[in-house]
Amino acid sequence: MRASRPGRERTACPWTGDPPYGSPGLIIGTAQPGIADPWLEQPHAVTMDHAQEELADFLRRRRETLQPGDVGLQPGARRRTAGLRREEVAALAGMSTDYYARLEQQRAPQPSVQIVTALARALRLTLDERDHLFGFIGHNPPARFQHSEHVSPTLLRVLDRLHDSPALVLSDLADVLAQNPLSVALTRDQTRHTGLARSVYYRWFTDPAERLFYPPAPRSHPSNNSD
Secondary structure, three states: OOOOOOEEEEOOOOOOOOOOOOOHHHEEEEEEOOEOOHHHHOOHHHHHHHHHHHHHHHHHHHHHHOOHHHHOOOOOOOOOOOOOOHHHHHHHHOOOHHHHHHHHOOOOOOOOHHHHHHHHHHOOOOHHHHHHHHHHOOOOOOOOOOOOOOOOHHHHHHHHOOOOOOOEEEOOOOEEEEEOHHHHHHHOOHHHOOHHHHEHHHHHHHOHHHHOOOOHHHHHOHHHOOO
8 A cells, every 4th residue: 555645746757867957847736644646656658648649738738839030930821830830940040840740749769859849849839838848858957047058039039030141059169059940051050060060159160161251361360370
């Protein structure tokens, strides 16, 4: 007989087995003396299915609340889908449409931190919504007052409305977090880099081709000479 524990109960993430982090996505019920907690009594596979279902529902609902103009896209012809299309969210997040569709269909493996960060940006999530999304998949959300790659919806709206100027968003380490279409056309997709190469500073000193995107004067300055 399972001992009852008063108050709100939390369980480990069903996908990773990691301890709970206090996210609403991981609160699966309350236990009261003499009342069985049905979620805690279910097999592991059932709670995993529940987590996938919650994630899929969150992504779908958020996608349906966004309009093309909210993310800098043109409405185009008559749309059959409420809100954004799956392929539009996938493009904004830099992932394949097939993978994003499998997330909404509860058929994808656990997303990585990088995937979740990209989805939070593509869906224009606030910090609270981003943390909620991290909780669904068992990741500890990034600290809000330390180095973070989250780009606020307000800043992304500004970026989307700069139709006549190339613009990008950099982290404090000069990692490119977001670009508008003109910036991509001018300097290619700068968010594709991984590891140390994500930093503009690092690429400046290690990749001669990177300097060709800048005017000749900075490149010819004596301090930039590798000799």
